[in-house]
Amino acid sequence: MFKELDPILHSQLRLAVVSLLISLQEAEFTFIKEKTGATAGNLSVQIQKLKEAGYVEVTKTFKDNYPLTNCKITPQGIAAFENYVATLQQYLKPS
Template sequence: MAQPPDQDFDYRGIDEVIHGRVRLAIMAYLSGAGNAEFSELKRRAQVNDGNLSVHLRKLEEAGYIEVEKRFVGRKPQTLCRLSDPGREAWIAYIGHMQKLLGGEGGA
C-alpha cells in the first residue's frame, strides 16, 4: 500500500492552473508588473496569439486574472491584471513551492 506523502513534501497541493509553464509565466509577470497588455504578455511568454488566449481564458475562468477589453483610439486593447483571489493563489503557490524545495531559501 502506498504511503501518503510527507507533510513537508506534499506535491499534490500544487495549483495545476498556475503550474503550467505559460500560465506560470503570466502569473509571475503580472505579479510584478501589476497589469500588462496582451502584446506584452505575448512577447514575454514567447507564445502566439491563440496559445496566449487559451491560457488567459483558463486563468480568467479560475478567477485568477481580470481581462479588460477596450479601445484606445480605434485600436483594440486587451489589458490583464491579477485579481485579488489570483494574488492570493499566487502567494500560496510560491509558498507551496518553497515548502517543497525545503523552506524559505529553497534547496
C-alpha cells in the first residue's frame, strides 16, 4: 500500500521552494523568486502556505529602508521533505 504524498509539498512551486531551501541555510525572497521564476504574488502565497504548515520560517528585516524577507526551512520541513522523497521513491520503484 503506497503512502499518500504530502499535499503541501506536492505542488510545483512549494516543492521548488522547499528543494531550494533544503540546500541552503537561508535564502532571501528575491533569490527564491529568481531561481523559481515565479511571480512575487504567487511565491508570496505559496511561502505563506509553507509557513502555516510549519515547514518554513520567515523573518522580515529592513536594509536601507528596503524590506528583506528571509526564508529558512524548519526541522519539521526537513522531515516532511525527506518523507516526501521516500514516498516518491516508493512510487517509482519497479514492483
